[in-house]
Amino acid sequence: MRLLLCQPPILLKGLIILLATVFIIQFLGSHLQESSPQTFTVLHPLTSTSTQTCQPKSHIVFLKTHKTAGSSVLNMLNRYGDRNSLTFALPQKYQFSYPSLFNANMVKGYDELNKPTYDILCHHMRFNLPEIRKLMPSDSFYFTILRDPATLIESSFSYYHSVSSAFKKAPNLTEFIAHPSYYYKPGDNGNHYARNFQWFDLGLNSDTPFNVSLARAEVREIDRVFHLVLLSEYFDESMVLLKEELCWDLDDVVNFKLNSRESSTPLEEREKEMLRAWNGLDWYLYVYFNRTFWEKVERFGRERMDFEVRRLKERRQQLAEICLEDLDPVRANEIKENSIKPFQFGQEKIMGWVVKMDLEPNTRAWCIQMVTPELRYKNILDAKQFPVGV
Numbered sequence: 001m002r003l004l005l006c007q008p009p010i011l012l013k014g015l016i017i018l019l020a021t022v023f024i025i026q027f028l029g030s031h032l033q034e035s036s037p038q039t040f041t042v043l044h045p046l047t048s049t050s051t052q053t054c055q056p057k058s059h060i061v062f063l064k065t066h067k068t069a070g071s072s073v074l075n076m077l078n079r080y081g082d083r084n085s086l087t088f089a090l091p092q093k094y095q096f097s098y099p100s101l102f103n104a105n106m107v108k109g110y111d112e113l114n115k116p117t118y119d120i121l122c123h124h125m126r127f128n129l130p131e132i133r134k135l136m137p138s139d140s141f142y143f144t145i146l147r148d149p150a151t152l153i154e155s156s157f158s159y160y161h162s163v164s165s166a167f168k169k170a171p172n173l174t175e176f177i178a179h180p181s182y183y184y185k186p187g188d189n190g191n192h193y194a195r196n197f198q199w200f201d202l203g204l205n206s207d208t209p210f211n212v213s214l215a216r217a218e219v220r221e222i223d224r225v226f227h228l229v230l231l232s233e234y235f236d237e238s239m240v241l242l243k244e245e246l247c248w249d250l251d252d253v254v255n256f257k258l259n260s261r262e263s264s265t266p267l268e269e270r271e272k273e274m275l276r277a278w279n280g281l282d283w284y285l286y287v288y289f290n291r292t293f294w295e296k297v298e299r300f301g302r303e304r305m306d307f308e309v310r311r312l313k314e315r316r317q318q319l320a321e322i323c324l325e326d327l328d329p330v331r332a333n334e335i336k337e338n339s340i341k342p343f344q345f346g347q348e349k350i351m352g353w354v355v356k357m358d359l360e361p362n363t364r365a366w367c368i369q370m371v372t373p374e375l376r377y378k379n380i381l382d383a384k385q386f387p388v389g390v
């Protein structure tokens, strides 16, 4: 009886202790989750490959044209190749002896006799198909990116001012636009930066006088070689098309804008028209591939494209909130970590990103990869492919 009388308080105490323990565990758990470094689903990409019927492509040639958002595309290729242990055809230094035409011997470790095989070729070069074919697999996917030559030349004027004789001679951009042929002499130092820059990067003669039948023939040949030509003005639509063609996941093509200037000179419509006329070959090229781009979008489906672009933007926003201190790019001097400071060149400030410090290590590594500038990433890949002392 005594025992029975004693039991309720003991049971009650036990129940109270149990409830308290559960509460403390839950409280500590949620509290620890809140204060522990942030993490996100790096290991489970948003689009599961298991439902895909296509085979992800890993033999890639990207012609990194200049001032066309190529660094943002390159970062994505670097990340993909790095994570999947693909082999890059790397330059000895940072570019393939640009502005010379590409040659297979410019690739670090390339040897005509033993012919090593590569997965990705993507650093700055002047395109030269026969030499590329010597080292890249025959099933490689070729793609490049173009930009309206008017805004491209505005960017180029600011960035390459000190290395192009035409730009150096012009007192300012307005003067250059008004009288380009006064400042420009074909063949003078660095003048490929000042006229038909994309035509030049494609390995063609940028000083050829404009002629429709020649331009048409060259552009058709480019169309035959390149499986996809992206447009920097429609970067997100470009990434969706690329993701589809490569059969990659959404996270593989999400990126933050790299290599942007702090400010640019706004151009009047009349100035844009003048620059397009000055860059007649590039304008012809751009108009042609603008048309093929939107034909591809039509085939992909407009509504589907809108949906995919929304998904891409949402994921970028989500990653930016997880990874970055500021949602807008910042000046290099605000970035304390040397490894992610953007390379500075030219008249304008090139912007970069500050990655949060209090992130879980895997998450932080992922975030750092997304903002690692081109030259630094090239060193990382180089060290991985050519370990010292091996």
Ligand SMILES: Nc1ncnc2c1ncn2[C@@H]1O[C@H](COP(=O)(O)OS(=O)(=O)O)[C@@H](OP(=O)(O)O)[C@H]1O
Pocket: 065, 066, 067, 068, 069, 070, 071, 072, 155, 232, 233, 235, 256, 257, 258, 259, 260, 261, 264
């Ligand atoms: N995602 C995205 N969307 C649109 N535009 C973008 C993007 N990423 C980079 N950019 C712009 O591309 C310009 C830099 O191009 P590159 O990286 O090819 O330059 S470089 O040749 O490698 O120096 C540079 O243009 P300017 O700012 O006009 O110079 C960048 O702002």
